[in-house]
Amino acid sequence: MTIRPERPDDAAAIRAVHLAAFPSPAEADLVELIRASDGFVPDLSLVAEDPDGGIVGHILLSHVGIAGSPDPVLALAPMAVVPERQRQGIGSALTRAALDAAEARDEPLVIVLGHPWFYPRFGFRPASRYGIFPPAATWPDAAFMAKPLTTWRSDLKGRVLYPPAFGRLT
Ligand SMILES: CC(C)(COP(=O)(O)OP(=O)(O)OC[C@H]1O[C@@H](n2cnc3c(N)ncnc32)[C@H](O)[C@@H]1OP(=O)(O)O)[C@@H](O)C(=O)NCCC(=O)NCCS
Numbered sequence: 001m002t003i004r005p006e007r008p009d010d011a012a013a014i015r016a017v018h019l020a021a022f023p024s025p026a027e028a029d030l031v032e033l034i035r036a037s038d039g040f041v042p043d044l045s046l047v048a049e050d051p052d053g054g055i056v057g058h059i060l061l062s063h064v065g066i067a068g069s070p071d072p073v074l075a076l077a078p079m080a081v082v083p084e085r086q087r088q089g090i091g092s093a094l095t096r097a098a099l100d101a102a103e104a105r106d107e108p109l110v111i112v113l114g115h116p117w118f119y120p121r122f123g124f125r126p127a128s129r130y131g132i133f134p135p136a137a138t139w140p141d142a143a144f145m146a147k148p149l150t151t152w153r154s155d156l157k158g159r160v161l162y163p164p165a166f167g168r169l170t
Helices: 008-021 026-035 090-104 164-169
Strands: 002-005 040-049 055-066 073-081 109-113 144-148 158-161
Touching: 002 090, 008 026, 008 040, 008 055, 008 073, 026 040, 026 055, 026 073, 026 164, 040 073, 040 090, 055 090, 073 090, 090 109
Parallel strands: 073 109
Antiparallel strands: 002 040, 040 055, 055 073, 055 158, 109 144
């Protein structure tokens, strides 16, 4: 299995991964909305590819704002592995590769709204611990997580401002 940045001709296969992994097309649509937006970072859209060329997983990190800060941070959303290949380490490999790629770009922080049983093993902790808050107070504290990277500064605090691409999920 290879992990590499997405290429333009991967779009249909990436959509198929999200449609297979999630119960609704919302995440597949989110990928396309982010890809068409200013927050898209091509280096941070990674696919997991089998040796036969089939794409079996995808992870996307894109820029979002922090109220009162001129600098963006990264949001991890969405990530998926096709059901028949889950629990084989592919999601973990994608997460580590995406965090490494974010480090290589000197990005300061990655946030995620996700499974509390998955992300803490990569160093994600409740975002409130770093003074980072979701758009609505109703978001569960345990599921809204952040991972500071090497260039993180403690003054990078505030409410996350999700761009319009995320509209239906926020
Ligand atoms: C979440 C997801 C991306 C994880 O990918 P994956 O390739 O299955 O993850 P890994 O094989 O690297 O799993 C690592 C560990 O996570 C835990 N884990 C994975 N799937 C789990 C599940 N369904 N329930 C409980 N724990 C789970 C396990 O501890 C696993 O280690 P183990 O298999 O040694 O016990 C995948 O399950 C998926 O696509 N789910 C549907 C879409 C989704 O929920 N995306 C994430 C949105 S935040």
